Amino acid sequence: MKGRIIIFSLACSFILFSIGYLFWEQELKYAKPTPIPQHFHEVKIGERVDLDSYLNISKKNVVLHFYNADCPCSRFNMKDFEQFARTYESQVQFFVIVQSTDDDAVEKFKRKYELNLPVILDKDGKISDRCGIYSTPQAVILNSSSEIYFKGNYNKTRFCSRKETKFAELALDHLLKEEPLPLFILSELSAPYGCTLPSDAASENLATNFLNLN
Amino acid sequence: MQSFDPSRFGEELKESIKKRSDKLIEIFLISYFLVGILLASAYDTWLIGASVGALSLALYFLAKKLFPKGNVHQYTASLVVGIFMALFIYQMHGLFEMHFFAFVGATLMITYQNWKAQLPLLLFVVVHHATFGYMQYSNFIENKGNTIYFTQLNYMDLETFIIHAILAAIIVFICALWAHDNYKRTEEIIANTKNIMAVAEANESVAQNLEYAMMLSNGMINEKITYKEGDLMGEALSAIQKKLKGEL
Numbered sequence: 001m002k003g004r005i006i007i008f009s010l011a012c013s014f015i016l017f018s019i020g021y022l023f024w025e026q027e028l029k030y031a032k033p034t035p036i037p038q039h040f041h042e043v044k045i046g047e048r049v050d051l052d053s054y055l056n057i058s059k060k061n062v063v064l065h066f067y068n069a070d071c072p073c074s075r076f077n078m079k080d081f082e083q084f085a086r087t088y089e090s091q092v093q094f095f096v097i098v099q100s101t102d103d104d105a106v107e108k109f110k111r112k113y114e115l116n117l118p119v120i121l122d123k124d125g126k127i128s129d130r131c132g133i134y135s136t137p138q139a140v141i142l143n144s145s146s147e148i149y150f151k152g153n154y155n156k157t158r159f160c161s162r163k164e165t166k167f168a169e170l171a172l173d174h175l176l177k178e179e180p181l182p183l184f185i186l187s188e189l190s191a192p193y194g195c196t197l198p199s200d201a202a203s204e205n206l207a208t209n210f211l212n213l214n
Numbered sequence: 215m216q217s218f219d220p221s222r223f224g225e226e227l228k229e230s231i232k233k234r235s236d237k238l239i240e241i242f243l244i245s246y247f248l249v250g251i252l253l254a255s256a257y258d259t260w261l262i263g264a265s266v267g268a269l270s271l272a273l274y275f276l277a278k279k280l281f282p283k284g285n286v287h288q289y290t291a292s293l294v295v296g297i298f299m300a301l302f303i304y305q306m307h308g309l310f311e312m313h314f315f316a317f318v319g320a321t322l323m324i325t326y327q328n329w330k331a332q333l334p335l336l337l338f339v340v341v342h343h344a345t346f347g348y349m350q351y352s353n354f355i356e357n358k359g360n361t362i363y364f365t366q367l368n369y370m371d372l373e374t375f376i377i378h379a380i381l382a383a384i385i386v387f388i389c390a391l392w393a394h395d396n397y398k399r400t401e402e403i404i405a406n407t408k409n410i411m412a413v414a415e416a417n418e419s420v421a422q423n424l425e426y427a428m429m430l431s432n433g434m435i436n437e438k439i440t441y442k443e444g445d446l447m448g449e450a451l452s453a454i455q456k457k458l459k460g461e462l
Contacts, residue, residue: 008276008277008280011276015273019270021263022265022266023266023304070258077306191312
């Protein structure tokens with residue numbers, strides 16, 4: 001009997017420790033910013049971005065929403081993005097930029113979310129590279145001169161509900177009032193969180209493989 | 215046909231209740247595991263859904279294997295349903311409805327007819343909610359990036375937390391009460407059944423003695439009279455028979 005108690009106590013401790021470790025390890029993975037891809041070219045706020053060959057821009061101000069269906073953070077963010085889009089769609093032009101190897105990704109997105117917004121498949125990451133985006137979910141707001149007014153996370157880290165730090169929404173509010181981007185947004189804005197874009201993950205792997213071969 | 219041993223009736227009834235409860239709980243625990251797998255599709259929590267689910271089931275079945283006769287596996291099951299609640303809350307990123315699995319777990323534990331089986335679950339829920347609720351609140355107040363998926367609000371304020379705690383305590387109390395009530399009813403059933411069996415045995419004895427008396431009155435004094443210990447009538451009839459035979 002004593003032996004069984006010892007065995008059970010050890011097994012119980014091991015199992016509970018393992019469970020705790022698994023939770024901690026998962027949290028840590030998503031608590032860190034998205035790693036910057038090796039050949040990432042930074043595009044700063046204020047720089048002009050030419051997307052005419054990819055997007056049919058008709059309104060003054062534009063919001064680009066970068067989405068990846070395989071990214072849990074991107075899926076979790078959709079509720080807030082839907083609300084954001086519905087609030088401002090009459091005032092600005094929204095584009096959903098989907099990066100996926102699946103050719104049906106655009107149709108799948110339209111069926112799932114029923115947003116009446118143009119959805120663009122950015123298979124090779126050309127649009128995301130031009131905007132300097134390497135993770136999802138991310139927002140890019142362009143002003144009337146196609147300059148980046150805002151780019152980054154929708155909210156602080158990966159939690160979307162905090163009103164005071166709804167960066168994208170706050171930034172758009174200021175843009176519509178024709179005000180400069182508030183300093184507090186720039187200071188509060190942290191490095192991008194979420195999942196690496198497939199196009200950047202692919203180039204990471206190629207670079208890693210190349211380095212390994214050499 | 216299995217022979218019925220009246221002296222073991224109480225023990226056997228309790229055993230059959232335990233067995234039935236174990237089967238029910240195991241069905242639910244496996245269902246919990248499958249729910250975890252299903253929920254994994256929402257935010258790609260496959261690894262944690264499968265591994266924590268499997269580890270939790272392993273904990274329960276290990277307890278059952280090592281302590282088949284005792285109640286250790288009941289308390290383990292109680293802890294395990296608490297772990298599953300925490301897992302579902304995590305997997306659904308603090309979705310409020312997942313917190314209700316605490317109440318599902320408390321209700322499940324009634325089947326064991328053991329009020330103490332509520333305690334591991336209660337303790338786990340209190341520690342889990344207090345810890346993660348405070349961590350999320352603390353992150354918010356200190357203006358840190360929130361990484362805790364406990365509730366999908368900014369944080370759970372103290373008033374809400376207290377109301378939660380009171381209601382949870384009431385539900386757990388009711389479940390414990392019903393478990394204990396069911397236990398008392400089982401004890402009553404055993405006592406009543408034992409009484410009924412004793413009366414039946416006494417009636418059997420009376421019928422047999424009546425038969426012996428009839429025999430003696432008809433002059434059949436050579437038939438063997440048997441009686442159980444404590445059967446005074448049987449003993450008296452045997453003495454009468456011996457007197458009639460001239461043995462006394």
